[in-house]
Amino acid sequence: MQLAFELLFLGMISVFLILGLVVLTARLLIFAVNRWSSPSLRSGSSADRFIPSRTETISPEILAVLTASVEVATQGKGRLLQVETVKS
Secondary structure (H helix, E strand, C coil): CHHHHHHHHHHHHHHHHHHHHHHHHHHHHHHHHHHHCCHHHHCCCCCCCCCCCCCCCCCHHHHHHHHHHHHHHCCCCCCCCCCCCCCC
């Protein structure tokens, strides 16, 4: 019975350590990407975030709604690069 508890304890500690390493590595990767990404992706006002793409098929109102929802969802850090209509 004692061996079972030792194995259980050892397994729980190893899983905790491995998951901790995964979280730490992910945070370091996110930090590195944010630090060395191109400045054009990080700067710009919300007016600069409009990149008209095929505006003849997408109304300006829909582009405004999409831009506003991206702004809210990413807390001002995201931007639209391309908007396409999908034919179903």
